[in-house]
Amino acid sequence: NKMLTNDQLAQWDRESFFHPSTHLAQFARGEAPQRIVTGGEGVFIEDRDGKRLLDAFAGLYCVNVGYGRTEIAEAIAKQAHELAYYHAYVGHGTEASITLAHMVLERMPKNMSKVYFGMSGSDANETNIKLVWYYNNILGRPEKKKIISRWRGYHGSGLMTGSLTGLGLFHKKFDLPLSQVIHTEAPYYFRRPEADMTEAQFTAHCVAELEALIEREGADTIAAFIGEPVLGTGGIVPPPEGYWAAIQEVLRKHDILLIADEVVTGFGRLGSITGSEHYGLEPDLITLAKGLTSAYAPLSGSVVGERMWKVLEQGTDENGPIGHGWTYSAHPIGAAAGVANLELVDKLGLVTNAGDVGAYLNTQMRDALAQHPHVGDVRGEGMLCAVELVEDREARRFYEHPGKIAGAVVGKMVEKGVIARAMPQGDILGFAPPLCLSREEADRVVEVTTAAVHEVL
Ligand code: PLP
Numbered sequence: 264n265k266m267l268t269n270d271q272l273a274q275w276d277r278e279s280f281f282h283p284s285t286h287l288a289q290f291a292r293g294e295a296p297q298r299i300v301t302g303g304e305g306v307f308i309e310d311r312d313g314k315r316l317l318d319a320f321a322g323l324y325c326v327n328v329g330y331g332r333t334e335i336a337e338a339i340a341k342q343a344h345e346l347a348y349y350h351a352y353v354g355h356g357t358e359a360s361i362t363l364a365h366m367v368l369e370r371m372p373k374n375m376s377k378v379y380f381g382m383s384g385s386d387a388n389e390t391n392i393k394l395v396w397y398y399n400n401i402l403g404r405p406e407k408k409k410i411i412s413r414w415r416g417y418h419g420s421g422l423m424t425g426s427l428t429g430l431g432l433f434h435k436k437f438d439l440p441l442s443q444v445i446h447t448e449a450p451y452y453f454r455r456p457e458a459d460m461t462e463a464q465f466t467a468h469c470v471a472e473l474e475a476l477i478e479r480e481g482a483d484t485i486a487a488f489i490g491e492p493v494l495g496t497g498g499i500v501p502p503p504e505g506y507w508a509a510i511q512e513v514l515r516k517h518d519i520l521l522i523a524d525e526v527v528t529g530f531g532r533l534g535s536i537t538g539s540e541h542y543g544l545e546p547d548l549i550t551l552a553k554g555l556t557s558a559y560a561p562l563s564g565s566v567v568g569e570r571m572w573k574v575l576e577q578g579t580d581e582n583g584p585i586g587h588g589w590t591y592s593a594h595p596i597g598a599a600a601g602v603a604n605l606e607l608v609d610k611l612g613l614v615t616n617a618g619d620v621g622a623y624l625n626t627q628m629r630d631a632l633a634q635h636p637h638v639g640d641v642r643g644e645g646m647l648c649a650v651e652l653v654e655d656r657e658a659r660r661f662y663e664h665p666g667k668i669a670g671a672v673v674g675k676m677v678e679k680g681v682i683a684r685a686m687p688q689g690d691i692l693g694f695a696p697p698l699c700l701s702r703e704e705a706d707r708v709v710e711v712t713t714a715a716v717h718e719v720l
Contacts, residue, residue, distance in 0.1 A: 269299070269311050269312070272299055272311070273297060273299070276297060276299070277290065277291055277293070277297075284687075296674075296677075298310050299311040302330075302331075303318070303326075303329075303330025303331055304329075304330055304331040305329045305330060305331065305697075305699065306318055306319075306321075306329055306330070306696060306697050306699065306700055306704055307330065308330060308682075314680075315680065316677065316680055316681065316682050317680060317681045317682065317704060317707060317708065317711075318330075318682045318696070318697070319681055319682055319683050319694045319695075319696045319700075319708045320682055320683060320684045320693065320694065320695050320696070321695055321696055321697045321698075322558055323553075323558075324495065324527050324532070324553060324647075324695035325552075325553035325554065325557065325558035326557050326558050326697055327530060327531060327532065327553070327554045327557045327604075327608070327613065327697055327698045328557040328604060328607050328608060328611070328613065328697065328698065328699060329557075329697040329698075329699045330697075332557075332559070332603075332604075332607060334603050334606070334607055335556075335557070335559045335600050335603040335604055335607065336559070337603075338599045338600060338602065338603035339559065339560060339596055339599055339600050339603075341599065342359060342595050342596050342598075342599035343596055346595055347595065347596060348594065348595060348596075349595065350590065350592070351380070351588075351592045351593040352588055352592075353584070356593065357593070357595045357598065359595050359598035359599040359601075359602055360380065360593035360595060360598040362598075362602050363380075363598045363601045363602050363605075364377075364378050364380070364593075366601075366602060366605050367551070367555070367564055367566065367601075367605075368566075370530070370536050370537070370605070371537065371539075371549060371566050372537065372539050372540065372544075372545065372546070372549075374545065374568050374569050374570075375549065375566050375567070375568050375569070376567055376568060376569045376571075376572040377566070377567045377572055378551075378564045378565065378566045378567070379564065379565040379566075379567065379592070380562060380563065380564055380592055380593035380594075380597070380598065381562075381563040381564070381565065381589055381591075381592060382561045382562065382563055382589065382591050382594070382597070383419070383552060383561060383563050384418075384419055384424075384524075384526035384550060384552035384553065384563055385418075385419030385420060385421045385424045386419075386421070386563060386589065387526070387550045387551065387552055387563035387564060387565045388418045388419050388421075388423070388424045388427065388489070388522075388524065388550050388565075389419075389421055389423055389424055390565040390587065391489075391522050391548045391550055391565050392410060392423050392424075392427075392487075393587055394548065394565070394567065394571065394575065395410070395486045395487045395520055395522070395548070396408055396486065397575065397578060397585070398486075398520075398571050398574050398575070398578075399486050400578075401574050401575075401577060401578040401581070402574060404483070406483060406484055407483055407484060407485065407486050408443055408484065408486050409443050409444070409445055409480060409484050409485045409486060410427065410443060410444050410445070410485075410486060410487050410488075410489060411445055411446070411447055411473070411476065411477075411485060411487070411488045411489070411519070412426075412427040412428070412429055412444060412445075412446055412447075412488075412489050412490070413429055413446060413447055413448065413449050413450065413490055413494070413497075414429040414446050414447070414448065414449045414497075415429050415430060415449035415451060415494055415497025415498060415500070415688065416428060416429045416446075416449070416489070416490060416491060416494065416497060416524075417429075417430065417491070417494075417495055417496035417497055418489060418491075418524055418550075420433055422439070422441060423441060423443075423444070425437065425439050425440075426439045426440035426441040426443075426444040427440075427444055427489055428496075429446050429449065429497065430496070430497060430687060430688050431688070432687055432688065445476060445480060445485075447469075447472055447473050447476050448468070448469045448472040448473070449494065449497060449500070450465075450466070450469050450494070450500065450502045450503055450506050451494065451497075451498065451500045452465050452500075452503045453500075453639060453640040453642070453651060453659070454659070455468070456468070458659065462503040462504040462505075463503075463504050463505060465503050466502075466503045466504060466505045466506045466509055467509075469503070469506065469509075469510070470509045470510065470513060473488075473510065473513055474513055477513070477517055477519070482517035482518065482519065485517065485519050486519065486520060487519060487520040487521070487522055487547075487548075488510070488514050488519050488520070488521055488522070489521075489522040489524055490510075490521075490522075490523065490524065491523075491524045491525075491526075491527060491528065491538070492507070492523060492525065492528045492533070492537075492538025492539065492541060492542050492544065493527070493528060493533065493538060493644050493647060495526075495527040495528075495647075495695075496686065496687060497686075497688065498649060498651070498686050498688065498689060498691050498693075499642070499643065499647050499648065499649035499686065499691065499693050499694075499695070500642065500649070501642060501643065501644040501647075502542065507542040507543065507544055508543065511544065511545065520547040520548065520571070521544065521545070521546045521547055521548075522546060522547065522548040522549075522550065523537075523538065523539050523544050523546035523548070523549045523550070524550045525537055525538050525539065525549050525550060525551055526550055526551065526552045526553050526563075527553060527554075527647075527695070528541070529549070529551045529552075529553070529554050529555065530551075530554035530555060530605070530608060530614075531554060531608060531613050531614035531617045531645075531646075531698050532554065532617055532645050532646050532647060532695070532698065533617070533618075533621075533644050533645035533646075533647070534614065534615070534617045534618020534619070534621055534622070534644075534645040534646070535614065535618070535645070536614055537549070541644075541645075546568065547567075547568045547570060547571055548565060548566065548567060548568065548571065549564075549565075549566040550563070550564070550565060550566075551563060551564035551565075551566060552564070554604075554608075555601050555604070555605075556597055556600040556601045556604050557600075557604045557607075559600040559603075559604060560594070560596050560597040560599075560600040560601075561591075561594075561597055562594065562597030562598065562600065562601055608698070611699060613698040613699055614698070616698055616699060616700075617645050617646040617698040618645055620646065620700050620701065620702060620705055621643070621644075621645040621646035621647070621648070621700075622645075623702055623705055624643070624646070624648055624694065624696070624700070624705040624708065624709070625641070625642075625643040625644075625648050627705060627706065627709045628641050628643075628648055628650060628694075628708075628709050628712065629641040631709050631710075631712070631713045632650055632712070632713060632716060635716060635717075635720070636656060636720075637652050637653060637654070637656065637668075637716075637720040638650060638651070638652060638653070638656065638716070639651045639652065639653035639656045639659060640653075643694070646695065646696060646698055646700065647694070647695050648693075648694040648695075649686070649691050649692065649693050649694065650691070650692040650694075650712065650716070651689065651690065651691050651692075652668050652669055652672070652690040652691070652692070652716070652720070653690070661689065661690065662690050665688065665689050665690060666685060666687070666688075666689070666690060667690070668690045668719065668720070669685035669686070669689070669690040669691055669692055670685045671719045672685075672692060672712075672715045672716055672719045672720075673685045673692065673715075675714075675715035675718055675719055676711050676712060676715045679711045679714060679715065680711065681707065681708055681711040681712070683708075683712065692712065694708065694712075696708065
């Protein structure tokens with residue numbers, strides 16, 4: 264309501280609105296950023312003060328097609344007029360949800376069989392873990408239940424998914440992780456334990472850590488391994504050379520399922536349709552959200568591979584209908600947004616653009632900043648890029664109060680009209696722009712980042 268004054272809204276915001284992932288006390292005292300966003304067009308958003316910002320993080324790496332796409336808005340409106348809601352329980356569906364399921368499967372690796380729709384990346388991962396447990400119970404091995412995740416992985420913030428997440432902030436004071444979750448080494452080459460390790464040696468180290476963990480816990484107690492093809496929220500870290508091939512070999516040897524969490528990488532962000540395709544993964548389960556609808560409506564997917572699907576069918580023959588469902592599973596409005604979104608991704612060639620402009624963004628960023636004395640690492644893959652700031656680059660010595668320096672740089676960047684994200688653990692500037700970013704817009708992102716880094720450091 265434009266009749267409300269900005270001051271009134273800002274006051275209600277502080278009085279009534281519990282913001283996620285926010286320093287609550289600072290926000291209440293008016294010491295934390297507060298922005299009321301009103302509109303968006305292409306890669307830009309606009310706030311109530313009339314400030315226009317180039318959103319180089321696509322919201323939370325989700326608005327892949329960019330803002331203001333009328334094709335998706337119209338598909339949502341049409342669906343809302345015709346049928347805003349019907350459930351998907353006991354065999355019900357809508358044209359939109361069935362069409363989207365078909366379109367999703369067409370884009371997944373060959374061995375995938377079905378897709379279950381939820382609302383968020385977190386609930387899709389909850390679903391996947393429940394399916395893993397169900398699977399092992401049907402196969403008569405109830406002791407095979409633990410889930411391996413990586414430190415610095417991000418898989419959501421529910422009870423199980425917050426446990427899978429390997430970032431201390433998401434555990435602290437919440438009594439997480441739950442006991443079924445065990446963490447292994449992050450494939451984070453810049454933070455390798457010994458400076459003189461090659462990438463291949465570091466991969467071998469990660470594999471040895473995983474094997475030692477499996478040995479310690481016993482393979483017959485471990486059900487699955489979950490990982491993002493490229494670590495996202497933990498720092499935007501592409502895997503070291505040979506990582507996924509070597510990890511998959513270990514998992515196969517011990518009959519441990521692989522869950523590829525493609526919430527960020529699904530539908531084009533790496534310049535390939537999936538991260539699984541990009542790195543040659545053969546997952547048993549895939550987690551989808553974000554790019555499925557470009558966040559025009561909340562929708563997620565749990566994609567189930569052939570091998571598991573057969574066991575799930577057998578399970579329902581033995582036990583009756585599968586006892587798992589959300590009221591909003593396959594919500595028609597989300598599904599309609601998903602269909603229009605995936606059509607647009609194809610029509611605009613966004614997977615190719617993400618690869619091309621993403622490579623350009625990464626090259627330009629490296630050229631502009633890699634030699635700066637406080638830039639330790641510039642890394643990325645496709646339309647993902649990170650700049651890691653360090654106190655001393657040779658010694659890989661990090662700042663004493665992680666986040667402060669990156670926060671200051673990101674603050675400067677906003678003043679100059681570009682949004683980047685200070686990633687939650689360390690001093691890492693994260694970039695994950697809409698996949699429709701142009702080269703000129705990439706230049707602007709690099710220019711503003713460089714200027715801000717030079718001003719702060
Ligand atoms: N998995 C990954 C890889 C994510 O990046 C995220 C969110 O950023 C999630 C899961 C959780 O998704 P949501 O925030 O929709 O619950």
